[in-house]
Amino acid sequence: MTATLPEAVTTARDLVTPALRTAVDRLAPRMSRVAGYHLGWLDEHGRPTGAGGGKALRPALALLSAQAAGSTPQRGVPAAVAVELVHNFSLLHDDIMDGDRERRHRPTAWTVFGTSSAILAGDSLLTLAEEILLEEGSQGAYWAARCLSAATQRLIAGQTADLEFEDRVDVSLDECVTMASDKTAALLACSCSIGAMLVNAPPRLAAGLAGFGAHLGLAFQLVDDLLGIWGAPEVTGKPVLSDLRTRKKSLPVVAALAAGAPASARLRELLHRPEPLTEEDLHEAAVAVEGAGGRTWVEEESARQLAAAEECLHQIDMPDHVRQEFLHIARYVTSRDR
Amino acid sequence: MTATLPEAVTTARDLVTPALRTAVDRLAPRMSRVAGYHLGWLDEHGRPTGAGGGKALRPALALLSAQAAGSTPQRGVPAAVAVELVHNFSLLHDDIMDGDRERRHRPTAWTVFGTSSAILAGDSLLTLAEEILLEEGSQGAYWAARCLSAATQRLIAGQTADLEFEDRVDVSLDECVTMASDKTAALLACSCSIGAMLVNAPPRLAAGLAGFGAHLGLAFQLVDDLLGIWGAPEVTGKPVLSDLRTRKKSLPVVAALAAGAPASARLRELLHRPEPLTEEDLHEAAVAVEGAGGRTWVEEESARQLAAAEECLHQIDMPDHVRQEFLHIARYVTSRDR
DSSP states (O other): OOOOOOHHHHHHHHHHHHHHHHHHHTSOHHHHHHHHHHTTSBOTTSOBOSOOOSOOHHHHHHHHHHHHTTOOGGGGHHHHHHHHHHHHHHHHHHHHHHTOOEETTEEOHHHHHOHHHHHHHHHHHHHHHHHHHHTTOSHHHHHHHHHHHHHHHHHHHHHHHHHHHHTOSOOOHHHHHHHHIIIIIHHHHHHHHHHHHHTTOOHHHHHHHHHHHHHHHHHHHHHHHHHHHHOOHHHHSSOTTHHHHTTOOOHHHHHHHHTOOHHHHHHHHHHTOSSOOOHHHHHHHHHHHHHTTHHHHHHHHHHHHHHHHHHHHHTSOOOHHHHHHHHHHHHHHTSTTO | OOOOOOHHHHHHHHHHHHHHHHHHHTSOHHHHHHHHHHTTSBOTTSOBOSOOOSOOHHHHHHHHHHHHTTOOGGGGHHHHHHHHHHHHHHHHHHHHHHTOOEETTEEOHHHHHOHHHHHHHHHHHHHHHHHHHHTTOSHHHHHHHHHHHHHHHHHHHHHHHHHHHHTOSOOOHHHHHHHHIIIIIHHHHHHHHHHHHHTTOOHHHHHHHHHHHHHHHHHHHHHHHHHHHHOOHHHHSSOTTHHHHTTOOOHHHHHHHHTOOHHHHHHHHHHTOSSOOOHHHHHHHHHHHHHTTHHHHHHHHHHHHHHHHHHHHHTSOOOHHHHHHHHHHHHHHTSTTO
16 A cells, blocks of 8 residues: 555645745845755756645644644744755755765755855755744744754754764664654654744643654654665665665664674674675675564664654644644654655 | 954953853754864864964954943843854855865864864854844844844855856956845844844844944955955965965955956956966966056945944944944954954
């Protein structure tokens, strides 16, 4: 079965994209062009592509969080725009640092416009996110801006840790989970609560939604890391066994290395080989991750995190249709064929 | 005569540095180390250098602007910290883009810690600047944060234009002045008004101070561009005729090219030569800039901007000793031997 994109996500895209474009159009022309290319609505010559941009997962969560507080999705739009801007700031900069040449089946911005333009476009989106919230001028916008800057700081700390792990042989599972919490879960937790904050929801509601988002974010990253090894290339857009090729210290790999099983030692030996890994080595490494229990741990942990996320949701008082849409998104983003 | 560093600048450094260090210490350890190195108080191994960081020009202006509004300098500290963080965010990223390997007589952060760490350290300082202001929680802090993010957006637009100019042959003097207004003057205008905003000064006072800062910022950049060609290496820390070596489209060069004089044509021919310029070529180019009136225009324009800045100051009602300190800083930063 193929998971279908939740309606809340497509609705969010329709509602948020025009506001996002209006915001990006305010930037200096070159920044607006680089950002428009990165976001998918311009080609490399600045001509409209007719496409509407990314999946709008974070905007959808932000709009739902406004609705959870009894508001209309429309009132959550500035929050949705701001989280999407921060998310794309991080993608623009991460693609440079990771040397990634392709995203969403297109050449990454830095390969088209140069590193400097991609750095500056990221900087301008980060600044724009703050501007969009502060322009609202309400007490709720103030709390939303604080939530977003705290999440941004954790996102940066997570990316820093991720890069540090590349040079280390002794990454613990705890460190790896903390890294994923910072790099992925913090902005999802913010996305799930920022709309509520913007519309001045009681702190208890916003905190509950943030808890839901934090668990969801971890579950999301755990599944992402499973797909990084065992995902079908036609779904992930990446080669088979992708994260083993790059010897990434992803959660299944670190869990397997930490298990102390015979397969852990074999995996360590393979990953530390100086020469490039052959296809046979890669398959052996995948078998070793599985044999050391790395795959099972990640599958079980993602199920635990999803269950914890759902438990959070059920403890929050919100309109039932909003809860159902949150649940739908949670199950969609943690499914293997999202 | 050698211009002496105004007392307000050294006082600001003493008052702001501890708060700046406390702020930077909150970052993820690696970010705090990269930022501490860039700011001068750590060496490349993370050991204290005993040095106190940069000149604290922007913090000094921010503290004076709080005092102009009748407040103590202490109350302006968060504003001073925030502008200094944004200034250093931009230096960290600009050094990468410009490929500069040395700053303040030390290797730049990206050459020591790598490009990725320098990008992330810049990102974290930019985010920290917002956090520091928003944590104040007052209406004044809200206006200060808006002022700072607007200035940051202009700073990014200015750097974008500066990089674009490298690939263009037809930069007009107007475009070059706009670029300098964005890249340099916007953050100085913000520095001169953000302390007043933070302490809830009347908008008219803050606007007057911003006008002073905008003129001062342009005068500062004009003098900087003079020093980039005719500055003494022992003062600038750069080789003689530095900006001509890199064929930078600085204000004297663009003014000379735009003059339509016989020397303009000779300058254009020299700057467009495909091969590296010899020492003789460089001296000839400097003579051509002067012959086409580029040097005179910049000297006169910087004097006009300084006069306009002083005129702004005199139209603002503020304690006289504060006005005197503003004037002292203005004359210092626009002197040839600052």
